[in-house]
Amino acid sequence: MPGKTGKVRRFQLFFHYVADSVTGPRRQRVVVGIDGCQAPAGKHCGDRAGSMAAARPRPVVAWMWGYYMACLGSFRRRTHATAGMHVLGPGSLAAVAAIRRICRCSSMVITLVGLVTLGAAGCTSGSGNSSQSGTPEKASIVVGAVPATDTAGLYIAQQQGFFAAEGLHVKIVPIVSAELAISKQLAGGYDVTLGNYVSYIQADAEQGADLRIIAEGSVMQATNQEIATLPGSRIVTLAGLRGATLAVNVQNNIGTILIGSALAADGLSIRNVKLVAIPFPLMVTALKDHKVDAAWLPEPFLSTADQQIGARGVLDLDEGAVTGFPVVGYAVTRTFEQRYPRTVAAFIRALERGQALADSSRAAVEQATKAFLGVSPQTAAVMAVPAFPLGVDRVRLQRVADAMQRFGLLKQPFSIGQMIG
Helix, strand or coil, X not given: CCCHHHHHHHHHHHHHHHHHHHHCCCCCCCEEECCCCCCCCCCCHHHHCCEEECCCCCHHHHHHHHHHHHHHHHHHHHHHHHHCCCCCXXXXXXXXXXXXXXXXXXXXXXXXXXXXXXXXXXXXXXXXXXXXXXXXXXCEEEEEECCCHHHHHHHHHHHCCHHHHCCCEEEEEECCCHHHHHHHHHCCCCCEEEEEHHHXXXXXXXXXXXXEEEEEEEECCCCCEEEEECCCCCCCCHHHHCCCEEEECCCCCHHHHHHHHHHHHCCCCHHHCEEXXXXXXXXXXXXXXXXXXXXXXXXXXXXXXXXXXXXXXXXECCCXXXXXXXXXXXXXXXXXXXXXXXXXXXXXXXXXXXHHHHHHCHHHHHXXXXXHHCCCHHHHHHCCCCECCCCCCHHHHHHHHHHHXXXXXXXXXXXXXXXXX
């Protein structure tokens, strides 16, 4: 394990490379995508570090990848020393802690690259575009957001006053799902919505909603979303889900992709399971009252179920073809974006400050979820959190559209490019 001197030296090198990348003669935008990962069950978080690309590779990209792999290698050596093997038991607390340590390395890389991106953009912007600066045209906006840990970046931006600093008064309204909120958004009831990409793509491809994805919200991480059952349930493996009732917040949506991918890897089909639509906040009660046999639970509902009813995880959904899958993002209508460009720009700036803080400070995430979701301090302390990316990664989001076609949620190929950029 590297000593303190080695760590200090790595950080010194990092900042030299950042300075070179941002202020050097060839300023390039660094993009990190957790894209196309096809890690099998039993993967390491390092397998989903994704591709790092730039128009012309810069030294900072190579260094960041090297730092991440060094972190991973250091962890594997520590794991070998403490557990006697590289693969820990699936029910082991050490395994959970191990995975989360690796994921912190991954989160750090994502956050640092995002900050480099923002810094480079700031250095090359010059005097700025009139549509990206100045007072927002619409100071008071309503944001409809699915209440989950994935929303922490938004909550932090509100809690820390980042929106207010941009001249925005933001009202956050909880929604069940983006699918149910889009019609209200199209009618002007919401200015911005935060929901899963499947709903946005479906609305754009099938209804001509003409939505624009302006920012990413979260990327799934290990133990952040699981299929869970009651203690003593007959369902102990995926095979036990055949013929069972499984709670999802909405049918024919992102749950179909995440659950369907897991089942397919085990030789089963989503048609072998009966999906029941239940809002996330009501799933713990539904499990307790035996209204369903199992439930798809993201955080903080997963940890809440564990603490309140002793729920037992059957499978971590962050595996295989959906490892590091993009879950939620922020969308506006094209009309709103064109009518209020300074408002949208101000919202994005404030949000990305919240995202960066969420990805670098677990304490900030815990504080925000306690305040906005009403979770207990005990739940906040143990819940697994997703990654909170900056910007919009076209390659990463295209994975969603491709997966939708695979599972029959789209009739033909869809290019995510028409909703971003």
